[in-house]
Amino acid sequence: MVPLFPALCCSGLCINMTVHIIFLYMFYVLHRHSRARKYEAEVQMCRLEVSAVDFSDYHPLKAITVTDSKARRGGRKGSTSSSSSSSSSVVLDPLSSMLDGSDPLSLFAAVSQTPALPHSISLGRKRREKEEEVGSDFEPWSSKRGEILSRFTTTEKLSINLFMGSDKSKASSPSSAVSEKVRTRLEELDDLEEGSQRELLNLSQQDYVNRIEELNQSLKEAWGSDQKVKALKIVIQCSKLLSDTSVIQFYPSKFVLITDILDTFGGLVYDRIWSMCADPHPLPESFSADDVNDTAKETCLNWFFKIASIRELVPRLYVEAALLKCNRFLTKSGIQETLQRLTAMIRGIGDPLVAVYARAYLCRVGMEVAPHLKDSLNKNFFDLLATFRQIHGESVQNQLAQQRVEIPIYLTLYSPAIHWILQCVAYRAPEVLLTEMMDRCKKLGNNALLLNSVMWAFRAEFVAMRATDFIGMIKDCDEAGFPKHLLFASLGRSLSCADPPESERLSILNDAWKVITKVRSPRDYINCAEIWVEFTCRHFTKREVNTILADIIKHMTPDRAFEDAYPQLQSVIKKILPHFHDFSVLFSMEKFLPFLDMFQKDSVRVEVCKSIMEVFIKHQQEATRDPVILNALLHICKTMHDSVNALTLDDEKRSLSLLINGFIRMVSFGRDFEQQLSFCVEARATFCNLEPVIIHLIHTVNQLAMETRCVMKGNHSRKTAAFVRACAAYSFITIPSLTSIFNRLNLYLLSGEVALANQCLSQADAFLKAAVSLLPEVPRTISIEGKQRSSEPFLLDFINNFLSTLLVVPDHPEQGVLYLVRGLLNMVQDYTWEDNSDAKIRVYISALPLLAAMSQESYLYTIPKVDSNETLYGGDPKFIAEINKLCETLIGQVLDHLKGLGRDEGVRRQGSLAFSLFGCLLAHGDLRNNKLNQLAVNLWNLSHKHGFCDTRTSVRTLEYIKHQAQLADLSHLSDMTARLSLQSRT
């Protein structure tokens, strides 16, 4: 294709336009097209009136009524999110400090939190009372559930034995007079309805869980379809399973599953009776038995009579406990009496494991329904102590021998239940009671199990105060019974929450570690060691932590034991990090990096590296040049980077890049810019696969160049000039390795600007040229967030940006006048734009202001120490003529395009393009020139011809012109306004 602009032989622009575009233009040589601008004066004129704004009391977002917001905030109990004002070290966010707590959004949130119910007063009070009894510091059952289910598993086969309906043995007794046939028929019916007896053998654990879930579902279905008796039967059968201790390792999980069903059932019954009383209006939250109507009471009584006749002890106990809450409907003291009775009833359960779980369930229900009734909780605990010797009884031993379960494993089955009971007992209990409980536990022989639960469940402060005592007691425990490492783990758990007296800390650590280090099994060892890391980090220095890390490495390396302990090892790292914000200390620990080397599974290693980097980014306040930190972190970042492969998800890449960028941002060699640059070189080599990191590096280097300029106050010495050229070279060779074309374009432009600012003219030329030659490669569509989008708007943005830079770029002495502008416009012309797109013409129109600006005597902006074209050409008429020619070509192109649009559907686009060209002429053209003036008027008319223009814009434009016309040197505009007619609004 013939390049259009250098030739400028466009004599073929014959005027053959439609009626409206006659006399469009002629060639002028003498005058400039563009009007002369006095930028200074214009800026002065455009400036708004300055009004003093006192920032301390005015902010547009701030609420208008400012009534002592501090006090109000106190009253709302921290419902607002802004806590920033309290901590002085945090940088004040101007927005939030301005708003000072009365942030409109959180105000709404606060309002919606307060209950807007009519009877909210009593309700609110009640709720508060309840909160006082069971606060958020009480670890709820739901959080224990999952842990128990995952911990107590089995590979053995389980069985469910369900008797639905009447006992077969009774039904088959020949006493009844009904004929055999009828009876079997009836039984079949029974079968269909209730499933009758089912014995499911050889279930795997998962099958078992599924079955129980099915039962839960069928319970809800039965209830939903009004088969209350069937529902009760299901519940009874389920709770019967709890008296079965075959496959004893699974018992705790079984308990969890079945008590879920019981909870469901309890809820259903309670809600049903509740809804029976809701007839005129619902019962208040704090109703008493007097508010309940007779029908509801009778229903409730019926339930209790039915339950009281359940033959077997365990189901009767569980079902009654599940319905404990319903006692509220009958009497005031019902709950208390029932709790006491049920507590005593558990004594009848011979199997200690079944009994202890029954107690746990009772405590759980008790805490839920009536947390203020501590007596029965205590009674439960004391009963537990009284029957404690049962655990070592003969029948238990026989059972264990039969099932081939060892004593230590058996004992751990008790832990969840005893933990729970003790937790309930110890919750907000007075110190005296706790001490008494502990003494009682001490008196019992073989009390490791209890000791463990005491440490687990009692307040951490309580345990921490007596840590030395506890260690003594642990040492006295029987070696054969409860595993000691578990005891130390529990102690460590308490100590990681509360601090023991300072003088005892070291001896505690020594004593504990002496035992821990002797634990043989790597799994047990790491479980215990992991917990103690927290205590060590809290109270000791890097020396002790280092010792512990060394010990862990020693234990976990043989047989690659660490492979099975990644979660624990990871948690060790997570515990260490918050305590060592100073990374030079962290990395000076000899064993830290060897410890990291234990993470040999890729995914885990990356995970660990990420957590380290997150902490670093969060806590590193100042940039660093410490070689220890840099080496270590570079290693860590490299690990993260190396994990990237073709299958890595975009999100993952993004988060990794973010972390690495954070690291790069924190590296600073101060005034040693050269070292910084060489660091960037190294980083580029290391992180070549992560595009965002490369981009960040280019920005870093550009910034480096600008900082150098700053330091030299704009006057580069020979050395610094060489350095900034090196920076430019770095960018220039790095940019092509990026894949995203717009990143490349923008970085070329940016780096070009930086080079220009540093007086590296040839480098700047190279950057800009590279950008221009890259333009044809821009694809028509690009994918943004996974969607295909047209690249056109981005391209237009870029070109506009580029054009504005071109103003200050001086022409190359060996190339023609304005060769970059011409080059760009040629590229634009040759680019395959979308069909039916005006983008090319829009570029042409936006190039006009640039050309107008270039023809000024002094430019709108310049770069210090760089001579722009204004100085190079000094307003040479030849130069001006070149510009004019260029303008004419452009305008000619635009007009051709306009003409083409007039024919078919494009009239709307024609109008808008014509209007924008008009605007351009108005702003930048010298309208004293008659031809140009005429062209402008024609364009105005053209844009209004088909009535697609926005009338408001037209009116405002017209007003603007009139306003401008009042200025002295623009008075010619007033003639023009007369010729611009507005479209009639019909």
Place this chain on the structure above:
Amino acid sequence: MSVSLDIRLKRANKVYHEGERVSGVLLVNSRDALQHQGVSLSLEGLVNLQLSSKSVGVFEAFYNSVKPIQLVSSNMEVVKPGKIPAGRTEIPFEFPLQAKGNKVLYETYHGVFVNIQYTLRCDMRRPLLAKDLSKTCEFMVHCQPQKSKLQPNPVEFSITPETLQNVRERSSLPRFLIRGHLDATSCAVTQPLTGELVLESSEVAIKSIELQLVRVETCGCAEGYARDATEIQNIQIAEGDVCRGLSIPIYMVFPRLFTCPTLETTNFKVEFEVNIVIILQDDHLITENFPLKLVRV
């Protein structure tokens, strides 16, 4: 079915005493207007006695069943023949509960050989081609609280191999000692049976300890009388080898309908007993029997 007939008593628990009025509504739900030839309501209280085949011969049991004793009976026409409008119609009624002649209204009791039952029956006669509708509804009668005050007289017991009767080989019995007490053997029907039991020692593991509630029904007839003991319910109070020396609560709620105050009349008797049953691991069964006197207070 487009027509339904129902009897709704005013009291939710359906319990009435002699001399009170049984009141409620008849509820007729009909989609269309309903033609009928009168709605009547009858109240009846019956004692049904049945001789068990064990005490008399099978044939006698079949033929000789004693005639039911009517305690109360009354009948009334609630609505004259006519039409009942479509939709829901409530017809209130009221019966005085008064014994017939010199009879006494016994408490409602559902047993095996003795049944005391009170029913309301509503009949709606309808013209040809339509089935007559009827509906029965049982209600409970409680006798007046007995004046005599309950004296709590705890009963201590202790069971050892020596205290047992009808044992075949006393020597083969394992050693054991069970002590305990019942808080009272004269109990209110509405209150649970309570007490305590301590397993002091036992050579053999315990399998289960149960409370068995037994009714003893006696029917008199021309040939003499028949007395039968049958189980009402069996409640387990201990399961497995329980802890030695720890008191286990004895607690049993008397089931409604199946228990009533101990009753003694000229024709029949209803009495109750409780058995404490201890089952050993080797399936030895040890039973201790306590007659109960139930009263209503």
